[in-house]
Amino acid sequence: MDIVLISPYSDISALGIRGISSVLKRAGHAVRLVFLPYQFPEIEHRLDFMSRYSESVLARVTGLCRGAGLIGVSLMTNYFEQAATLTTHLREKTGIPVIWGGIHPTIRPEECLDYADCVCVGEGEQAMLDVVTRLETGRDLDDTPNIHLRRNGRVIANPPRPMIADLDSLPFFDYDMNDHHVLDMETDRIIPLNPGLLRKYLTKAAPTKARASLFYQTIASRGCPHHCTYCCWDAYRKVYRTSHAIRRRSIGHIMSELGEILERMPWFAEITFSDDSFLDAPVAEIEEFAREYKRIAHRPFQCLAEPRTITRERIEPMVDAGMVNIQIGIQTGSKRIQELYQRTHSNERVLEMARLLNEYIPRIRPPIYDFILDNPWETPEDKYRTLQLLTRMPPPFFLQIFRLTFFPGTGLFEKARSEGLISDDIRDIYGQQYNEREIHYVNLLFSLFSRPVPRFLMRLACSRPAIAAFHRPLFNKPLKSIYRLYRKWTVKHAVRPIPVHPG
DSSP states (O other): OEEEEEEOOSOTTOHHHHHHHHHHHHTTOEEEEEEOOOOOHHHHOOOGGGOOOOHHHHHHHHHHHTTOSEEEEEOOGGGHHHHHHHHHHHHHHHOOOEEEESHHHHHOHHHHTTTSSEEEOSOOHHHHHHHHHHHHTTOOSTTOTTEEEEETTEEEEOOOOOOOSOGGGSOOOOOOOTTEEEEETTTTEEEEOOHHHHHHHHBOOBSSGGGOOBEEEEOSEEOOSOOOTTSHHHHHTTTOOSOOOOEEOOHHHHHHHHHHHHHHOTTOOEEEEOOTTTTOSOHHHHHHHHHHHHHHTOSOEEEEEOGGGOOHHHHHHHHHHTEEEEEEEEEOSOHHHHHHHTOOOOHHHHHHHHHHHHHTTTTSOOOEEEEEEOOTTOOHHHHHHHHHHHHHSOSOOEEEEEEOOOOTTSHHHHHHHHTTOOSOHIIIIITOOTTOOOOSHHHHHHHHTTTTOOHHHHHHHTSHHHHHHHSSGGGHHHHHHHHHHHHHHHHHHSBOOOOOOOO
């Protein structure tokens, strides 16, 4: 059976559909991948999630789906309307069954069944293989684990099979480019993917030249040890009511993947590990990983981490192996908001971590720290404490700032709904751009921490008198005008994906 898998994400790494494609291909099925990126919202600050596909794009996707036995669409909450528009068109024009998968269908399967024929809840590799096998042999899907569907107006919700314990049993992500297609953002045409276009679309749009590189993205583990109330893992745990220990691939399996991909595509300049907490492993295992990575990859790499795991015993071997960039979730400096988020680290631990990382500059780039703004439960005192934490952290560093978004199924979503902060899910949640934030004095201070502003000026600007004087509605309009000019400047000077010949 031929299967078409579609990703609407700006990042065409799209590990979900690439992993499922490899599983289906290993079983002998023909798989076509279609990537539909639209802009880079983290740079353009455009409503990427609400972009509408043109009629010509919809027609081309329809043509690529004709003759298939199944169409799969992967989506997060912010891509709900795009997926709904695309699916409605495909079902009307082709009559081919459409299955949705990803975090949003996992959390809200019944809502998704208003558009899709069926929904995959939870991990999709074995579930999709089961669905395809059943469709090929004429069996119905009514008792398929992980699958939800409607039958005669009634929702059949099958429980998920156990999480995949042996991640080494999965094949590597599908990068063979055989029957892969991509929406070219410049011409609004869908064209066959080739090495040149792959390089073009995998080159990250970056705010500084130092951060522009061609990344190969992979993942070494699944799961997260934390229970943050704003995170999709908080919702995921309500589907899998079992142990939530991190499942890891073996180091040999990871190195085999990297060795294979770098032999085929030596132009990858760096490796990105997208694990939620990459350094949350025993020190002995980290040391072994570092030795093998240094022997096999010969590339710089970057990863995600959290303050608890930043220790000299972990950082030293990783830096020696080639770690040049690390991104760490801090989110807030207020103890009260830390408790609301269920973040377990203290400000003292954050400062200890920041001082340690500062010792490794310039062997590593300035670290990236994540913070969450626009929290309706934050008081001025909470914001002040976060700013004071930042003034104590040794520069240089960059901030990646998000607005608090109430994703369905999370603890904060339920709290916000119960308190009347959410009245329309589509408007209040699905259409939210989590990189956008409110424009006022305090939020602009956060932006300045990533700029070369003298620290004594930042301390002055973050003082209680300065905040009391300028954090007022009176100043919001002129600040918005200043911010618009600032955004135009940063977009104009942002490093774009490297232009390459389509061949």
